[in-house]
Amino acid sequence: MIHAGGIDLANRMKRGAVPEHVVTLGQIPDLCGIQEIGGRIEIGAATRHWEIENDPMLRCRLPMVAGYIAGLGNIRIRMQGTIGGNIMAGEPGYEMLPLLAVLGADLVFADWSTGGQEITAAREWVLPRASSSKTLLLTSIRIPLRPITVAWNRELRPALGLVASLEWSGDRVLHGAAAVIGDHRGPMVREHHFTEALPAADAAPRAANIAEVWADKFPDIDVLVGPDRDYCRHVLSVMLRRVLHTMLKT
Amino acid sequence: MNIRTNTLTQVGQSIPDVDSRAKLTGSARYTSDIVIDEMLHAKVLRSPHPHALIRSVDVSRALAMPGVAAVVTGDDLTALDFTYGMFIRDQPVLAKDKVRYVGEPIAAVAASTEELAWRALAEIRVDYDVLAPVSSIAAALDERAPMLFGDELHASALPPPPPNSTWTQEPSPNILFDFNHGFGDVDGWFQRCHHVFEDRFTIGRQSHCALEPHVSLARFVADHAVEVWSNNQDPFLLRQDIARIFRLKLDDVRFHAGLVGGGFGSKSYCKIEPIAVLLARKARRAIRLALTMSESMMTVCDHGAEIWLRSGVSASGETLVREAVVNLDGGAYADASPSVAMRIGTRFNGPYRWRAVRSRVRVVRTTTIPAGSFRGFGAGHVTWACESQMDMIARRLGRDPYAIRADNFVRLGTAGAPGESVLDSDLMEGLQTVGERVGYKSKERVPKRGIGFAVAVKGGGGSHRADARVRVWASGAVSLAAGVTEIGQSTRTVLTQIAAEVLNIDPDRVAVEDIDTDTTPFDSGTHASNGATVAGLAVREAAEKARVRILEFAGGILQCTSAELDFCNFQVRRGENRYLLADLVAQRGPGVDTMFAGEASVQTGSGSFFWMPVWTAVEVEVDAETGAFKILRLINATDAGRAINPQRCVSQIEGAAVQGLGQALFENLAYCEAQPLNATPLKYRLPRISDVPHQFETIILEQGHGPGAYGVKGLGESGNLTIPAAIANAIADAVGARVTDLPITPDRVLKALGVASKPNTNVTRTVEAN
Amino acid sequence: MTTRDRLTIRLTVNGEAHTVEISSNLMLVDLVRERLNLQGTRVACDQGACGACTVLVDGRPITACLSFAFTADGAAVLTIEGVAGSDNTLDTVQLAFHDSGVPQCGFCTPGMVLLAKAYYMQQPMPEGADVERWLDANICRCSGYQVFRRALHSTPPREDAP
Numbered sequence A: 001m002i003h004a005g006g007i008d009l010a011n012r013m014k015r016g017a018v019p020e021h022v023v024t025l026g027q028i029p030d031l032c033g034i035q036e037i038g039g040r041i042e043i044g045a046a047t048r049h050w051e052i053e054n055d056p057m058l059r060c061r062l063p064m065v066a067g068y069i070a071g072l073g074n075i076r077i078r079m080q081g082t083i084g085g086n087i088m089a090g091e092p093g094y095e096m097l098p099l100l101a102v103l104g105a106d107l108v109f110a111d112w113s114t115g116g117q118e119i120t121a122a123r124e125w126v127l128p129r130a131s132s133s134k135t136l137l138l139t140s141i142r143i144p145l146r147p148i149t150v151a152w153n154r155e156l157r158p159a160l161g162l163v164a165s166l167e168w169s170g171d172r173v174l175h176g177a178a179a180v181i182g183d184h185r186g187p188m189v190r191e192h193h194f195t196e197a198l199p200a201a202d203a204a205p206r207a208a209n210i211a212e213v214w215a216d217k218f219p220d221i222d223v224l225v226g227p228d229r230d231y232c233r234h235v236l237s238v239m240l241r242r243v244l245h246t247m248l249k250t
Numbered sequence B: 001m002n003i004r005t006n007t008l009t010q011v012g013q014s015i016p017d018v019d020s021r022a023k024l025t026g027s028a029r030y031t032s033d034i035v036i037d038e039m040l041h042a043k044v045l046r047s048p049h050p051h052a053l054i055r056s057v058d059v060s061r062a063l064a065m066p067g068v069a070a071v072v073t074g075d076d077l078t079a080l081d082f083t084y085g086m087f088i089r090d091q092p093v094l095a096k097d098k099v100r101y102v103g104e105p106i107a108a109v110a111a112s113t114e115e116l117a118w119r120a121l122a123e124i125r126v127d128y129d130v131l132a133p134v135s136s137i138a139a140a141l142d143e144r145a146p147m148l149f150g151d152e153l154h155a156s157a158l159p160p161p162p163p164n165s166t167w168t169q170e171p172s173p174n175i176l177f178d179f180n181h182g183f184g185d186v187d188g189w190f191q192r193c194h195h196v197f198e199d200r201f202t203i204g205r206q207s208h209c210a211l212e213p214h215v216s217l218a219r220f221v222a223d224h225a226v227e228v229w230s231n232n233q234d235p236f237l238l239r240q241d242i243a244r245i246f247r248l249k250l251d252d253v254r255f256h257a258g259l260v261g262g263g264f265g266s267k268s269y270c271k272i273e274p275i276a277v278l279l280a281r282k283a284r285r286a287i288r289l290a291l292t293m294s295e296s297m298m299t300v301c302d303h304g305a306e307i308w309l310r311s312g313v314s315a316s317g318e319t320l321v322r323e324a325v326v327n328l329d330g331g332a333y334a335d336a337s338p339s340v341a342m343r344i345g346t347r348f349n350g351p352y353r354w355r356a357v358r359s360r361v362r363v364v365r366t367t368t369i370p371a372g373s374f375r376g377f378g379a380g381h382v383t384w385a386c387e388s389q390m391d392m393i394a395r396r397l398g399r400d401p402y403a404i405r406a407d408n409f410v411r412l413g414t415a416g417a418p419g420e421s422v423l424d425s426d427l428m429e430g431l432q433t434v435g436e437r438v439g440y441k442s443k444e445r446v447p448k449r450g451i452g453f454a455v456a457v458k459g460g461g462g463s464h465r466a467d468a469r470v471r472v473w474a475s476g477a478v479s480l481a482a483g484v485t486e487i488g489q490s491t492r493t494v495l496t497q498i499a500a501e502v503l504n505i506d507p508d509r510v511a512v513e514d515i516d517t518d519t520t521p522f523d524s525g526t527h528a529s530n531g532a533t534v535a536g537l538a539v540r541e542a543a544e545k546a547r548v549r550i551l552e553f554a555g556g557i558l559q560c561t562s563a564e565l566d567f568c569n570f571q572v573r574r575g576e577n578r579y580l581l582a583d584l585v586a587q588r589g590p591g592v593d594t595m596f597a598g599e600a601s602v603q604t605g606s607g608s609f610f611w612m613p614v615w616t617a618v619e620v621e622v623d624a625e626t627g628a629f630k631i632l633r634l635i636n637a638t639d640a641g642r643a644i645n646p647q648r649c650v651s652q653i654e655g656a657a658v659q660g661l662g663q664a665l666f667e668n669l670a671y672c673e674a675q676p677l678n679a680t681p682l683k684y685r686l687p688r689i690s691d692v693p694h695q696f697e698t699i700i701l702e703q704g705h706g707p708g709a710y711g712v713k714g715l716g717e718s719g720n721l722t723i724p725a726a727i728a729n730a731i732a733d734a735v736g737a738r739v740t741d742l743p744i745t746p747d748r749v750l751k752a753l754g755v756a757s758k759p760n761t762n763v764t765r766t767v768e769a770n
Numbered sequence C: 001m002t003t004r005d006r007l008t009i010r011l012t013v014n015g016e017a018h019t020v021e022i023s024s025n026l027m028l029v030d031l032v033r034e035r036l037n038l039q040g041t042r043v044a045c046d047q048g049a050c051g052a053c054t055v056l057v058d059g060r061p062i063t064a065c066l067s068f069a070f071t072a073d074g075a076a077v078l079t080i081e082g083v084a085g086s087d088n089t090l091d092t093v094q095l096a097f098h099d100s101g102v103p104q105c106g107f108c109t110p111g112m113v114l115l116a117k118a119y120y121m122q123q124p125m126p127e128g129a130d131v132e133r134w135l136d137a138n139i140c141r142c143s144g145y146q147v148f149r150r151a152l153h154s155t156p157p158r159e160d161a162p
């Protein structure tokens, strides 16, 4: 078992899990820290949420990522928890994967048994079964630096939330990606391609239509404790429209 | 009208809690901190099934583990009077033959460490015959429902029904209690009134979630004498329970209680204490049984409920006649349910005058967590339904919800119902206060924003006995003993202030003793907000007696009558002369007692000793697209009679209000097929600071009519009662959507918006003063 | 390491150096409460949800019920017992809490004190309501939280602790 911040590991051990070995990532400097390399930002898997949200470079290059993480859980959790732990815990309600999915980020794994490297798109990532995940070590997260805006809506949390991105070419919107946040079974990312690259000024008045079409692409959402599917579907399109408005304004 | 007497020096002062420093520096000690030499740690095996027969329990592998000292199961109960419950004793100390909810204790292990005890639990093999669950009120009332119990009645100690009431114990196996109450010619008035409105309301189940989970320590000091430490607010009641269950003499059972880390009703009446005692007896060692918070959540919760109200009013909206039918989800065992049912059944008149009221409250058994007492003892249930309906009636009649309340209030000094004690509060003053603060009349209407009110009165302090002892040492110390448990309500502080007031001393000189049933004066339990009022009277009288003894003693030495003397700061004063009490005692020479004690006992009658009113005004803004809403303003007022310590009163009301806010917005123990979904702190959402509106005001009125010392009356249970209804009323005012189910979640608001007849059924805010 | 390993860690707690042998699965809160006998740190939810167990590890508010003791190797730990001065004078946060009447049952209080303290240590120039974003981490079931606002906003912590 890997120990990053140890939050989920500790909770699982309290619920009876007895891992035979624990590998702690805290001391491995290669797994911590944030760098800009080439056209992307690379975040070490053992970097704590708090360090990410306060990283000066990240705040300058991807301010919305810092802002999103600053609203995750609470200060105690962000000071202890790591980005890698959040992803690898495989808890449906955790918020890092939806963000990374709409950013088009990649997860970089080291395979202990082979020593090789594996790269998986965050939006494709599904936690493998416990038996096979043993040998996978998430080493870093790569976020491409593209002309992108991100917005989210957490008004209805913990039941349901949404994070979305729009990619631009100049002042034109090319396409978008949206991911549902919440305690339900994913994966829940849907893209939207704007048929012709649309200037923001033209897209804004059509946000409601776009949101409706976009929201229809999502499957039904079943929240563990919370509202029914119809409600989720309805507010999903409302939230999408709202984040679209926010993104088109910026 | 506020009464203040200038001569008081301690009463009315906002001194910090007497334990404030200890709590802030970490030196405060709770029951969970107690360590007894050589103690063993206990853990409880709990049922994974909502309903099952236990075919066998095999503990041999657990017992064989090194470090495991004892295991107890239902088989260890045979020689005992092994069930408990406040009025109806249907709950076994450990499941015997059958389990009736997920989380029910089946066995308990005592081992040298907690970890070992946990691991030993995993080695216990239980063979079940799984039965169909009974997961809801509707399921329990279904004629084909599986039965939780057989037909025989359980042992009970029910008090006589209150006036105008009858009850039936266990009329059928899935119905624990059927309570009927009424006065006046209900049927006649229904025929005579102009309008009749019928509405249905439901309430989810709230979990207490006090931060300190239940903990008990027990050790036998002789074969037949046991000593128990428990963070329970009823040490004297528990002493009786343990003596009865284990067939011990009452004076061979000794309970200790110190600071308790919150309760809100979860730590009243018998809970885990018998398990600790049972293990201590079997292991012949001291036992510490500390639950996790998840386990505490599975020990007791509030009642889910459905409430039908049929109310008849005159053409002008005069409240005339009401009928209420309530089904309470009592969970698997009785706990305090019969008592809650009785309080609910007798309170449907609320703060208004009715000619006739009839109610029927049934407690239904389901295979879920036993429901027990929760801050307000059912008054929150009543208020949710009644204050919602009051608003609905006003809007249907096109009347101002504020004015219709004002018109119908029970007046100060009159009884709300035949046989009830008279109301000791001016309800109009409170409504005006919150109405003005929220700007009901003056504010411009803003789309999607609305203001809602709710008012409630809850009785308190009845059928209670509180004794107290105050000892004054000539050296300058006072020790105060009373059986009220300090659970965060600052009872120790308030009683200290009362004693200091009588004795004319600095409150710092008073030390409050921890509770020890062998030495502490009796108290029938920390309930019904009675500490400051009933125990306060006893403390005042005890302190007064000690003062009289001091003055008589001094009079003897100074050769004057005690009427010429006064006592202040441990000095006896006679005119301009001052004599240190210590010096006077020394003058008498050796052999003189240096301590002056006073004892007193107060017993209240069976009705409400005082009334706790609460008035709430809430302003909300509704997002009509999602049904989400923001509380912009929350104003809560109560009447302390006299605030012994205004700051501590505010604490109580603020804390209660936010507990009510949690109940209104999201708190709810959810079940799926009798399996709990969120009975654990990571999943059960509790209010945090970001949930609390910045414009949140608490107003403590001091109308001076309380029966306690200096006019005080209790208030600890009032602040939460009205919050949910006030919010629902504000939402209706804002967008016309009426939610009748608790919690008021966004999806429910949206649904209600869909069926709202008109998007905004505004009524004119007339604020007709009467 | 395996979860039954024993290891030796060195740390300072409230300024005092300790060398302790622990098992690798020992929780920080148990180290503090049971091994070092500092019982002011409380365990309530034991799942990270409430913050009653908050201690500061190198100035960071840490959920001691979810942190393994070995992670504090080499660290400076501050528990509630180390907050007041040696002569038991309250520190600025404690004093602000005392003056406003924060403690009710008091079970959340040590965690709240340390959380607020960590905030002021991290943010030398605190901004208005920002401390609330930190306090949002911890649960107080007794108060309505407004008392924390009164303590920390309207009366910013006094520097002149008597």
Ligand SMILES: Cc1cc2nc3c(=O)[nH]c(=O)nc-3n(C[C@H](O)[C@H](O)[C@H](O)COP(=O)(O)OP(=O)(O)OC[C@H]3O[C@@H](n4cnc5c(N)ncnc54)[C@H](O)[C@@H]3O)c2cc1C
Pocket: A001, A002, A003, A004, A005, A006, A007, A008, A009, A010, A025, A045, A046, A071, A072, A073, A074, A077, A080, A081, A082, A083, A084, A085, A086, A087, A088, A089, A090, A093, A094, A095, A096, A136, A137, A138, A139, C047, C048, C049, C050
């Ligand atoms: C009270 C509370 C509130 C929370 N609120 C939120 C919230 O609002 N939003 C949210 O998103 N999250 C929330 N969380 C979750 C929190 O963010 C995660 O627990 C945290 O990110 C996990 O990080 P960790 O480093 O402590 O994980 P660990 O416990 O160290 O690891 C988690 C799991 O991932 C594995 N693992 C860790 N690192 C790696 C790696 N590099 N490679 C392979 N496997 C690895 C571990 O073996 C373990 O199984 C909350 C948690 C708590 C307790």
Ligand code: FES
Pocket: C042, C043, C044, C045, C046, C047, C048, C049, C050, C051, C052, C053, C054, C063, C064, C065, C066
């Ligand atoms: S006890 Fe550690 S967070 Fe609740």
Ligand code: FES
Pocket: B211, B261, B262, B488, C102, C103, C104, C105, C106, C107, C108, C109, C139, C140, C141, C142, C143
């Ligand atoms: S004072 Fe009791 S939980 Fe905060």
